[in-house]
Amino acid sequence: MGSYGSNFLRLLSCTKLLSSHVSQGRHDQALALFRHMQASLSLPLDPHVFSLALKSCAAINRPQLGTAIHAHVAKSSFLLNQFVACALVDMYGKCVSILPSRQLFDEVPQRNVVVWNAMISIYTHSNCVPDALRLFEVMDVTPNVSTYNSIIAGLAGMEEGSFKAIQFYRRMSETGLKPNEITLLALLPVCVGVGALNLIKEIHGYAVRDDIDSHPQLSSGLVEAYGRCGCLVHAHNVFWGMTEKDVVAWSSLISAYALHGEARTALDIFHRMKLAKIQPDEITFLGVLKACSHAGLADEALDYFARMHTEYAMEASSDHYSCLVDVLSRAGRLYEAYQVIRDMPVKVTAKAWGALLGACRTYGESDLAEIAGKALSEIEPNNPANYVLLGGIYASLGRHEEAERMRREMKEKGLKAAPGSSWVVYQDR
Numbered sequence: 447m448g449s450y451g452s453n454f455l456r457l458l459s460c461t462k463l464l465s466s467h468v469s470q471g472r473h474d475q476a477l478a479l480f481r482h483m484q485a486s487l488s489l490p491l492d493p494h495v496f497s498l499a500l501k502s503c504a505a506i507n508r509p510q511l512g513t514a515i516h517a518h519v520a521k522s523s524f525l526l527n528q529f530v531a532c533a534l535v536d537m538y539g540k541c542v543s544i545l546p547s548r549q550l551f552d553e554v555p556q557r558n559v560v561v562w563n564a565m566i567s568i569y570t571h572s573n574c575v576p577d578a579l580r581l582f583e584v585m586d587v588t589p590n591v592s593t594y595n596s597i598i599a600g601l602a603g604m605e606e607g608s609f610k611a612i613q614f615y616r617r618m619s620e621t622g623l624k625p626n627e628i629t630l631l632a633l634l635p636v637c638v639g640v641g642a643l644n645l646i647k648e649i650h651g652y653a654v655r656d657d658i659d660s661h662p663q664l665s666s667g668l669v670e671a672y673g674r675c676g677c678l679v680h681a682h683n684v685f686w687g688m689t690e691k692d693v694v695a696w697s698s699l700i701s702a703y704a705l706h707g708e709a710r711t712a713l714d715i716f717h718r719m720k721l722a723k724i725q726p727d728e729i730t731f732l733g734v735l736k737a738c739s740h741a742g743l744a745d746e747a748l749d750y751f752a753r754m755h756t757e758y759a760m761e762a763s764s765d766h767y768s769c770l771v772d773v774l775s776r777a778g779r780l781y782e783a784y785q786v787i788r789d790m791p792v793k794v795t796a797k798a799w800g801a802l803l804g805a806c807r808t809y810g811e812s813d814l815a816e817i818a819g820k821a822l823s824e825i826e827p828n829n830p831a832n833y834v835l836l837g838g839i840y841a842s843l844g845r846h847e848e849a850e851r852m853r854r855e856m857k858e859k860g861l862k863a864a865p866g867s868s869w870v871v872y873q874d875r
Contacts, residue, residue: 673702
């Protein structure tokens with residue numbers, strides 16, 4: 447074999463290894479190999495090699511190398527290659543800013559759907575969903591499932607975007623495109639947000655028919671979605687039908703039962719999780735503590751909270767502390783709850799103070815209520831609910847001057863109590 451053939455085989459071997467590094471997330475090794483290929487191989491590198499290197503630049507934020515590759519591919523006229531153009535749009539959007547990404551996108555002479563998707567994805571990941579929608583409407587190629595997935599995920603992350611995300615999913619279905627796992631995973635939290643139980647069942651049915659219901663992340667998502675909508679039987683059935691139950695699935699089922707006051711069942715599931723030798727995580731313990739809170743199991747909550755550190759070497763977060771404060775407050779152990787707040791090594795949240803303040807009203811504890819109310823007014827100075835709650839405590843204790851003072855403070859700050867409201871479950875179609 448001549449030197450050309452030997453070099454070609456080396457190039458082929460290096461390209462395969464480079465592709466493996468990128469697909470497995472070994473980006474530092476990928477870029478080291480890319481530099482080696484540039485320096486030592488006598489044959490010119492093909493566009494595929496540059497697109498792989500650019501993917502690694504985007505993944506680990508190497509804008510300088512990405513810009514250098516851009517200069518090289520521009521000289522080689524590789525910008526005509528759709529995959530190189532796509533990788534450059536992605537790299538600039540993730541490592542530099544949207545502006546150069548869009549400038550490059552506009553300069554690409556022939557754009558296939560992959561290039562369009564890269565730019566739309568950059569907009570949605572940067573929370574510029576209106577720009578993504580505008581770009582979608584002027585596409586001069588037919589959008590594919592990935593295009594719709596980016597838009598659906600972007601809309602799902604917006605406040606008041608849930609119904610629009612569902613509408614966009616319907617729009618995709620009308621074109622004849624079939625959703626994939628990514629579509630369904632993006633839709634599940636949307637369904638929970640608006641109580642679209644029919645759509646959750648539709649997603650579940652579709653996943654079963656297309657044999658993707660065994661996907662662990664999708665199954666865990668279904669457990670959570672059914673649980674949050676109060677369909678504990680469906681959540682239970684999906685969970686126990688899973689062949690592999692990871693910590694996410696167990697935590698989802700625990701949280702489902704905890705949310706609906708089935709504390710003993712939630713704690714029993716936690717026990718089964720331990721028997722299955724699945725290591726709990728922070729989310730698992732949030733579910734366990736919430737279960738204790740809903741059932742007023744203060745001593746059990748203290749025990750589980752201690753075990754987080756002693757058995758699993760976990761550091762409790764603000765959310766864990768807030769749950770502990772909540773369960774102690776509900777049980778009338780207000781000064782213990784206050785001591786937990788005082789001893790917290792992490793930032794005290796409005797959730798923790800709010801739990802204490804609410805319990806102070808229930809148990810007529812005005813001294814602690816004042817402390818909690820003052821703390822809340824500093825954390826959330828524009829939340830009228832805190833003033834209303836503290837004012838109500840004063841009024842119930844006959845301390846009408848203090849109650850009037852709360853009303854004056856609200857008026858001076860221009861705050862108004864939120865009117866009563868209700869919500870309905872959205873039955874899709």
